[in-house]
Amino acid sequence: MSDDPTVETAALAERLAAVERAVGDGAAAPADPDDAADVEARLAEVESTLAALDDRVSELEAATQALRGYVGGVRAVNRDVERRADLALARTEELVDSADTNPERDASAAPAAPAAPAADPPDDPDAFDALTPDDGTLAAASDGTTGGDDGEAARGDDEAGSTPAGIAERLRDAL
Template identity: 50%
Template sequence: MTDTDVEALERRLRTVERALGDDETHTKPLSTADVADTTEFERRLDALESDLTELQAAVQAIRGYVGNVRSVNDEVADRAETALAKVEALEADRQSQAVERGSPGDGGRTRSSAPRTAIAHDDRARGPSGPTRPNAAEATDGGLDRRTATTGGQSTSDWGLDDEPESPADETSHGLLARVRDLL
């Protein structure tokens, strides 16, 4: 055998020994810098995991808060619609009583006997966070405002709701409307 054959056999033998031997015995030991880097990475990973846990808790708290706000908004909207319907019913009763007495009750102006109707719950669209009010573009039907359409073509100024009161009876009802508007 020649030297090259012996060298080739030795290389093959070392390869077989490495393949059969323990992997840890042939690995290079970690240096102090490598251990420090590993420790630093572990510390940073722990800090990031802690921050992530805090952020997840904060997101859950915000979701709970938003859910409560949506719930309160829905309740307030329902109460406002109920109050508005009651005020409109009172106004319609007042108007019908004035017509029955033969006096329009607004200083000589005439009014239609058609009562105003409350905005129905069906007029509300379902949004991602619950019922919503129609915007100005959606609130028109063929160029007619829904509020005007529900009052028989009359605006609230035709009923004296937007004007200053002209009699003590008008002053009381105007005060009631003003208080309801302030609450809404």
């Protein structure tokens, strides 16, 4: 090697550049110490963006859970309304069937007084479920059958011999 320090420094710089190119595959320029401040600023910006995105994901997860809870509540209300509608339909069909089976009853006579005073339906689902029969009478009451052909004249059916559809079938046809 030569005694000139400038030549030795230049040779070392060339060797160092060759090593950096070999290690970095020449794709990235070697880091400049002056760029350290820029790298720190960029890192702080990326970290703040990551924190903001993390907060946003947390908010979206909370909103999703709230929507799931709301949908679950709507489904529960729909089931309750459906049970109440089924019970009302069954009771109405029972009244229609009882009117069909009593043709001697005078249509102009005042209706019989109810056995118990009519009350608003209970708001408590357990109390409502207590009123709903579990023995399958709802299915039997909503099958659309009537007590016979005796009530056709009283109802004013045009076709003799045709069996009238149940209320449930008439509602389904209307919808």
